[in-house]
Amino acid sequence: MDTHAPDPAALAGRVREMIDSGRLNAAQAVLAALTRLAPADGGTVALAARLGIAAGRLDDALAALDPAIAADPADAGLRRLRADVRHRRGEHVAAAIDAAEAVALDPTDPSGKAILGVLMHELGRPLDAIACLAEALGAEPGNPAFVEALAAAQAAAGTLDRAAATLATGIARIPPAPALRNAAMLLEIRRRDFPAAVRLGEAARAAGAADACGFGLLGHALSSLARHDEASAAYEEALKLAPEDPYVRHLVATAGARPGADRAPSPYVRAVFDGYADRFESHLIALGYRIPGLVRAALVGTDAAGPLLDLGCGTGLVGIALADLPVGPLHGVDLSPRMLARAAAKSLYAALHEADLLTFLETPGPDYGVIIAADVLCYFGDLAPVFAAVAPRLRPGGRFLVSCETDPATPAAWALGPQGRYTHHPDHLRNAAAAAGLGVTTLRPETQRFQNDAPVPGLFGILTR
Numbered sequence: 189m190d191t192h193a194p195d196p197a198a199l200a201g202r203v204r205e206m207i208d209s210g211r212l213n214a215a216q217a218v219l220a221a222l223t224r225l226a227p228a229d230g231g232t233v234a235l236a237a238r239l240g241i242a243a244g245r246l247d248d249a250l251a252a253l254d255p256a257i258a259a260d261p262a263d264a265g266l267r268r269l270r271a272d273v274r275h276r277r278g279e280h281v282a283a284a285i286d287a288a289e290a291v292a293l294d295p296t297d298p299s300g301k302a303i304l305g306v307l308m309h310e311l312g313r314p315l316d317a318i319a320c321l322a323e324a325l326g327a328e329p330g331n332p333a334f335v336e337a338l339a340a341a342q343a344a345a346g347t348l349d350r351a352a353a354t355l356a357t358g359i360a361r362i363p364p365a366p367a368l369r370n371a372a373m374l375l376e377i378r379r380r381d382f383p384a385a386v387r388l389g390e391a392a393r394a395a396g397a398a399d400a401c402g403f404g405l406l407g408h409a410l411s412s413l414a415r416h417d418e419a420s421a422a423y424e425e426a427l428k429l430a431p432e433d434p435y436v437r438h439l440v441a442t443a444g445a446r447p448g449a450d451r452a453p454s455p456y457v458r459a460v461f462d463g464y465a466d467r468f469e470s471h472l473i474a475l476g477y478r479i480p481g482l483v484r485a486a487l488v489g490t491d492a493a494g495p496l497l498d499l500g501c502g503t504g505l506v507g508i509a510l511a512d513l514p515v516g517p518l519h520g521v522d523l524s525p526r527m528l529a530r531a532a533a534k535s536l537y538a539a540l541h542e543a544d545l546l547t548f549l550e551t552p553g554p555d556y557g558v559i560i561a562a563d564v565l566c567y568f569g570d571l572a573p574v575f576a577a578v579a580p581r582l583r584p585g586g587r588f589l590v591s592c593e594t595d596p597a598t599p600a601a602w603a604l605g606p607q608g609r610y611t612h613h614p615d616h617l618r619n620a621a622a623a624a625g626l627g628v629t630t631l632r633p634e635t636q637r638f639q640n641d642a643p644v645p646g647l648f649g650i651l652t653r
């Protein structure tokens with residue numbers, strides 16, 4: 189026997205280790221050697237698929253899995269992997285079919301049930317999700333990902349107390365898991381129980397289980413309780429742990445612990461709104477959000493030749509407000525794919541673009557009869573670059589409808605408030621409009637929405653090219 193011949197099982201083990209430790213190029217080379225050595229079997233295909241997933245090469249992963257599953261449809265492990273790949277590609281229904289097959293083929297595998305549960309949640313079936321995830325967690329009670337997914341499904345089903353209890357049990361069982369502590373804090377912030385969120389954040393800090401995100405959330409909860417000095421200290425901790433993270437940097441600027449940038453960073457906005465998309469509309473309606481109605485009133489009975497562009501269109505509330513008017517086509521641009529998905533579902537926009545609005549405006553495209561900025565200028569401090577980018581995209585005579593928040597207590601041109609949003613002085617809007625060659629047809633005080641039962645002051649304006 190040739191004792192120097194490489195052992196396929198040992199090589200496969202090395203590939204697995206390399207994938208787990210992120211040495212993906214090395215894993216690719218060893219996997220190629222393994223494929224030359226032994227005929228590809230389910231195990232090799234699974235490794236190729238795992239490598240494709242880890243490297244973000246989902247097409248490669250599918251190309252390995254599809255023929256292998258066609259040859260052996262009863263391989264539960266390969267089905268589960270393909271469910272994972274399809275899930276990452278956003279093909280939720282196809283992924284759920286694979287995951288359900290995987291569970292039917294191997295009912296003892298908790299990870300198949302977990303992925304099916306996550307997919308049920310994303311397909312809007314939280315009760316089915318809870319059933320799958322509870323079984324997965326029952327089989328593997330120490331798996332933090334299962335705890336987090338079950339709590340998320342319970343929250344989606346409206347049972348926030350159960351979600352909090354699931355997370356509390358998980359934290360007691362797996363004390364070092366920062367993700368569970370962060371999920372628990374987020375849940376309390378979502379229910380506006382800021383003292384509970386602070387208690388959880390302090391407990392995480394005491395247990396040495398707070399990461400940058402945890403300190404950021406603690407800062408958010410403290411600033412919501414107007415404990416601004418303590419919030420600044422928490423944000424400073426977050427910044428020490430993740431100095432380059434744009435999300436954390438903006439939170440820190442928000443708390444006044446760092447000189448403010450002149451706009452919210454795109455990754456921050458995307459992260460906030462991707463996380464907020466599910467409840468954005470019900471929340472805004474509960475707050476008596478008024479801007480889409482003001483946009484509608486400004487366009488009723490006027491000659492609004494299209495196309496119209498909705499900057500920071502979010503879930504499409506402006507689209508709804510304009511739906512029965514003889515205007516259009518309506519185009520939208522937003523940074524958050526999850527907000528855009530909700531706008532797309534309304535079928536009111538002829539085109540939707542995922543982009544930063546400044547980049548979008550500066551890229552050649554059609555001229556617009558109307559451009560709308562409803563509750564989006566609050567993510568910019570200095571408005572001059574936005575107005576300068578809007579003006580050349582308006583037809584002569586075209587209108588720019590804007591809303592912004594104001595802070596009567598400050599004479600500053602713009603200021604960053606505790607919620608990470610900028611307020612603007614009316615003079616700053618006038619100056620930015622004049623610099624961009626836009627005339628101010630209307631600029632009047634308007635309540636934007638109601639927060640803690642108090643009106644949020646702001647402006648509504650019509651600027652004309």
Ligand SMILES: C[S@@+](CC[C@H](N)C(=O)[O-])C[C@H]1O[C@@H](n2cnc3c(N)ncnc32)[C@H](O)[C@@H]1O
Nearest residue numbers: 461500501502505522523524527544545562567
């Ligand atoms: C408060 S929501 C308002 C959504 C919508 N305009 C409405 O009135 O319901 C703000 C939206 O602007 C988007 N946004 C913020 N800054 C942006 C930017 N620089 N480029 C594109 N979209 C942005 C966010 O992703 C979010 O969807």
